[in-house]
Amino acid sequence: MGIWSGVKGLFAGPESAGKVLDATVNTVDAVWFTSEEKSRWYLKYLEATQPQNRARRLIAFLVTLVWALLVLFIAAAMALKAPFVADLKGLLVDVVVQPYSIIIGFYFVKSWVSEVKR
Known part of the structure; x- marks a missing residue:
């Protein structure tokens, strides 16, 4: 008697165990994306965040200026x-460098x- 048969015995009948197993498999499958699903999601993300690109560029430009x-x-x-x-010099080192680095790093x-990955 294995662990799996013990888990199956916790449920009322074999059909309910099958339903639970199917639901678990579907949930696990939904959690991990295939490469095609990742590509689709990334394209949707780019489309949804397109209006924010101008604001990002403006912020990066102003901070750099x-x-x-x-x-x-x-x-x-x-x-x-x-x-x-x-x-x-103290102002530049103590106050400006860290926020500048964070903003420019976030952008670039x-x-x-x-x-680099390519």
Whole structure:
């Protein structure tokens, strides 16, 4: 007497055990996508998130613009030997770098990873 026959005995009859088994198999099958289902889902996802692409590009552009202006401002202050250069460098390192890296990473990492996988 195996484990499976013991599990079958918990149910009223063999037909109810078959129904439970079919439901379990269907559930497990629904959890794991085939490659075709993954492709279909990915295309639906791209279509659904298409309007957000402009906003993502705008956010990435604005964040990069602010970072670039700050770097240029620091470079100009260093050239002029301004006394507040150390404070600006601290601002760049302590405040700006982490959010900049997160936002730009979020925007670009997916495309880089997909290129590396190819």
